Amino acid sequence: MIGKSVGCLPEGFSDLEHLIEEGWCFDLWSDRNARRYRSTLEELDTFYEQVFPRSEKVLEYLSMVPIDEMREKDRKLLQIMLMLVEASFPVERHRRPATPEGIATERLQPWDVGAEDSAA
Amino acid sequence: MTFPVVKNIPANLRTAKSPIRINPTNTSNAFNRNMSVISNTPPYDYRWTQDYPELGKGPVSTEPFLSPAYYESEREAVFRSSWLNVGRVEDIPEAGDFYVKDISVCNVSILIVRDTNGTIKAFHNVCKHRANKLVWKNAGNSSSFSCRYHGWNYALDGKLRFVPDEQRFYDFDKESNCLLSIHLEIWNGFIFINLEDAPAQSLTAYLGDLAGRLNDFPFADLKAHFSYRSIVKANWKNVIYAFNELYHLGFVHSQTGLTSMVGPENRYGRIIWLALGEKHQTISVYGNPNHKMTPVEGLGARFGPMFSQGAVGGGAGLNPGEAELWGVDINVCFPNFFIDTFHGSYFTYHFWPTSHNETLFEYRHYTHRPENAAHRFTNEFSRIWLREVLLEDIFCVEQTQQGMETRAVTEIHLGDSEVAVRHHMKTVDDRVNLYRRRGKVK
Numbered sequence: 001m002i003g004k005s006v007g008c009l010p011e012g013f014s015d016l017e018h019l020i021e022e023g024w025c026f027d028l029w030s031d032r033n034a035r036r037y038r039s040t041l042e043e044l045d046t047f048y049e050q051v052f053p054r055s056e057k058v059l060e061y062l063s064m065v066p067i068d069e070m071r072e073k074d075r076k077l078l079q080i081m082l083m084l085v086e087a088s089f090p091v092e093r094h095r096r097p098a099t100p101e102g103i104a105t106e107r108l109q110p111w112d113v114g115a116e117d118s119a120a
Numbered sequence: 121m122t123f124p125v126v127k128n129i130p131a132n133l134r135t136a137k138s139p140i141r142i143n144p145t146n147t148s149n150a151f152n153r154n155m156s157v158i159s160n161t162p163p164y165d166y167r168w169t170q171d172y173p174e175l176g177k178g179p180v181s182t183e184p185f186l187s188p189a190y191y192e193s194e195r196e197a198v199f200r201s202s203w204l205n206v207g208r209v210e211d212i213p214e215a216g217d218f219y220v221k222d223i224s225v226c227n228v229s230i231l232i233v234r235d236t237n238g239t240i241k242a243f244h245n246v247c248k249h250r251a252n253k254l255v256w257k258n259a260g261n262s263s264s265f266s267c268r269y270h271g272w273n274y275a276l277d278g279k280l281r282f283v284p285d286e287q288r289f290y291d292f293d294k295e296s297n298c299l300l301s302i303h304l305e306i307w308n309g310f311i312f313i314n315l316e317d318a319p320a321q322s323l324t325a326y327l328g329d330l331a332g333r334l335n336d337f338p339f340a341d342l343k344a345h346f347s348y349r350s351i352v353k354a355n356w357k358n359v360i361y362a363f364n365e366l367y368h369l370g371f372v373h374s375q376t377g378l379t380s381m382v383g384p385e386n387r388y389g390r391i392i393w394l395a396l397g398e399k400h401q402t403i404s405v406y407g408n409p410n411h412k413m414t415p416v417e418g419l420g421a422r423f424g425p426m427f428s429q430g431a432v433g434g435g436a437g438l439n440p441g442e443a444e445l446w447g448v449d450i451n452v453c454f455p456n457f458f459i460d461t462f463h464g465s466y467f468t469y470h471f472w473p474t475s476h477n478e479t480l481f482e483y484r485h486y487t488h489r490p491e492n493a494a495h496r497f498t499n500e501f502s503r504i505w506l507r508e509v510l511l512e513d514i515f516c517v518e519q520t521q522q523g524m525e526t527r528a529v530t531e532i533h534l535g536d537s538e539v540a541v542r543h544h545m546k547t548v549d550d551r552v553n554l555y556r557r558r559g560k561v562k
Contacts, residue, residue, distance in 0.1 A: 029503075052415060052416070055416075055419055056419065059419060059422070059423060059494040059497060060494075062492065062493035062494040062496075062497065063423055063492050063493070063494035063495070064492065065492055065493040065494075066491065067490045067491060067492055067493060067495070067496060070493055074493055077493075078493045078497065081497045081500075082496075082497065082500050084416060085416060085420070085497065085500045085501050085504050088414065088415075088416035088417070089376075089504065089505075089508055092414040092415065092416060092417075093375050093376060093414065094375055099376075099508055099511050099512065100375065101372075101512060101515055101516075102508070102511030102512045102514075102515050103350070103511050103514045103515045103518070105507070105511065107350050107351070107514070108348045108349070108350045108507060108510060108514075109348065109349055109350070110346060110347055110349075111347055111348070111349035111482070112344065112346075112347035112349075112484060
């Protein structure tokens with residue numbers, strides 16, 4: 001397994017490539033949410049601690065990438081950052097994977113073909 | 121673990137002021153009445169309820185949230201006699217684009233289509249032959265509509281074009297068997313329909329002051345970015361009333377960081393500016409200038425506007441009361457449509473009753489299309505933050521419905537921060553009572 005993701009992220013971010021192999025990159029928001037819910041808080045903390053210190057550099061890089069000109073490598077890097085958003089709620093606020101006193105996330109579904117990022 | 125400390129977030133991102141522009145058409149009575157009062161600055165102790173003596177101040181009955189008979193009256197008195205928003209013009213940009221909106225409270229399936237002239241029309245989505253539902257898809261593009269049952273074919277403007285084996289019908293006139301049209305009007309890109317035989321008011325008259333306050337907001341520049349939908353096990357008004365008061369923020373949302381809208385100057389969600397019209401409402405919400413962002417939230421704020429940004433000042437079509445510490449306007453278009461306007465984005469809620477104790481809740485988020493991949497990260501933060509908030513709100517209102525259904529408590533108390541709840545309840549109740557007395561709405 002190790003090394004399979006070499007070169008999957010833009011230059012300068014190879015230290016984050018192991019996160020792809022560890023299954024933190026998803027096309028769909030529902031998959032990111034499911035990843036959060038099946039992880040332990042410790043796993044989410046570890047993911048957060050690995051990504052957050054690098055996130056300023058990552059976002060500075062991504063801010064130079066026009067949304068319609070993302071390469072596959074850029075998309076994978078963005079997906080790590082989108083997972084950071086999902087993970088930030090349990091890590092920074094709830095201190096548990098699930099939202100306390102909330103309905104199940106599956107009950108809130110993207111529904112609208114007109115909204116371009118509804119499922120992504 | 122402890123939170124990493126966020127550095128390098130310029131303070132002006134949290135407190136940036138945008139130029140406030142007041143729409144000169146903002147001349148509602150409520151607007152004039154309140155501008156002379158120091159109400160829009162801390163400690164926000166102005167008592168709004170005194171401006172609306174007709175609303176009363178006492179406890180109100182829980183019966184409208186529980187009674188199937190009351191709900192049956194609401195179907196006619198409220199929903200079939202109001203202009204209802206069913207989407208935006210950008211949803212169907214090209215000729216032949218269509219979508220279907222099933223509205224169970226009105227017992228109607230509506231086909232909304234852009235015809236070859238670019239005109240948007242609404243029809244009952246029912247074939248004139250055997251009353252089958254004409255279009256079975258939710259949305260798409262088509263040059264005409266053919267019924268799947270026996271192939272009757274209609275043009276985009278509703279005209280019946282082709283009947284297979286037409287000569288086998290008796291005294292049949294194609295011309296008089298167009299699709300049944302539904303009244304449709306458009307305001308600021310928002311598509312509204314009306315199911316009255318003849319609408320009592322034009323859409324413009326119906327919207328009244330609300331349209332004046334929102335006319336300058338740049339709706340057309342913002343694009344639908346994502347949406348959520350949920351079936352909520354609660355009366356539609358119980359769901360609505362979790363969204364037109366801020367009193368609950370510090371409690372229901374204590375973990376999700378709505379400290380952007382609660383702060384030392386305003387701990388309990390007091391209204392900072394208010395206009396209650398004949399039907400509609402605008403409630404301006406406090407923005408905390410010292411909102412402490414979490415680390416990831418702070419990162420997001422660097423690459424685009426976010427819902428959770430705290431006090432931002434305003435902008436075109438925003439902050440009609442010129443409140444200094446402003447965060448968002450909640451615009452309630454009676455009976456069931458919200459437009460919550462932020463700096464650089466807005467979202468809509470629709471609350472569609474499906475029974476006396478169940479509601480289809482729809483949410484749509486509109487913002488600038490991300491220019492770059494980092495901006496997409498910022499939009500994602502707003503999206504997930506709102507989702508977390510909605511998970512909490514829906515959980516809470518289902519508890520409210522369950523509590524009410526025990527009938528242990530049959531009257532509820534509404535404070536000054538909940539005056540918009542009182543106003544909406546009374547607007548509904550007046551219509552229901554009139555309908556019950558006269559057997560009709562008008």
